[in-house]
Amino acid sequence: MKECWHVFPLESFRNSLTKIVRILQQHGIAFHLSGGVTSISYGEPRLTQDIDMVVDNSAAVNGIEGLIESLKNSDFLFDETTLRNGVKNKRMFQLLDTKECLKLDIYPRELIAGELTRSESREIFTGVHLPVASLPDATVSKLIWISKGSHKNRRDVRQIISRATATELQTINELVVDLELQDLLAEVLSESDEIE
Numbered sequence: 001m002k003e004c005w006h007v008f009p010l011e012s013f014r015n016s017l018t019k020i021v022r023i024l025q026q027h028g029i030a031f032h033l034s035g036g037v038t039s040i041s042y043g044e045p046r047l048t049q050d051i052d053m054v055v056d057n058s059a060a061v062n063g064i065e066g067l068i069e070s071l072k073n074s075d076f077l078f079d080e081t082t083l084r085n086g087v088k089n090k091r092m093f094q095l096l097d098t099k100e101c102l103k104l105d106i107y108p109r110e111l112i113a114g115e116l117t118r119s120e121s122r123e124i125f126t127g128v129h130l131p132v133a134s135l136p137d138a139t140v141s142k143l144i145w146i147s148k149g150s151h152k153n154r155r156d157v158r159q160i161i162s163r164a165t166a167t168e169l170q171t172i173n174e175l176v177v178d179l180e181l182q183d184l185l186a187e188v189l190s191e192s193d194e195i196e
Contacts, residue, residue, distance in 0.1 A: 012100040014125050016051060019097065020104060021130065023070045027063040030056040032119040032131040035105070038138035041122050043159030050103040054133065056116055057108045060087045075099040111141045112175065135164055136171040143181045146188065157188050 024031050033041075035052025060067065064087055071078055076095040086093030090109035097104065110116055119131035133141065139160050142153035164172065176182045 010125070012097075012102050013051065014128070016097040016100050016102045016104065017124065017128075017130065019074060019076070020051075020053070020095070023067065023074060024055065026070060027059070027066050029059040029063060029067065030116050030131075032116060032133050033124070034107070034133045034138065034141060037124065038133050038135075039142075039153075039156040039160065041124075041132050042135050042138060042163060043156055050105055052105045052107070054107045054110060054116065057087065057090055057110075060108045071095070076104075111144055112137050112179075115141075135160060135168045136175060139164070139172050140175045140179065140181065143176065143184055143188070144179070147181065147184055154188050154191060155193055157185070158191070158193060161189065 021031075031053050033052065034054050036050070037052065064084065068080060068083065071083075075098050077098050078093065078095050083093045085091065086106070087108045092105055092107050095104040095106060096102070115133060115137040118134040118137055120134050121129045122132040124130045124132070132138075139157055142157050142160070146153050146157070161169070161172070172185075173182075176185050
């Protein structure tokens, strides 16, 4: 992973990821990294202040008691009611690593159907490979967030797409047609990264 992707010390990200990955794996909850990590992994180095993860909802529902117990015995601070409601209603909840002062946004649902089955193993830190949203899914999820009013993902989409293979571009095009996002993609791609 590029060393300039963070606001917090790199070791903080590594420590927080190691802890949450251990807990998720212990309870058989599939996951992948999304958000700023995908922008850095597929695009260009940029600042990020948190960790975004998508987790399998059905596994989280089935393992909720063990998950909560493990989190209670960890460095993560969380609101149990918010976590339970988040898993039940497929809404984001947050964990705060009290040792690293780092926030994790956990999304207990797929934004794009089947995205967890298309994850790619990427080297996040030297020698540490973790599942990350595929390039097409990362691109399309950023378009979905743009359609909901987020503007910070516009440059990310252009940077990621500039590195896509022909096969990845074809998958992106199929997904944006299915989700009726092709006009938004064309708009974002027509924008310049130059500061005027």
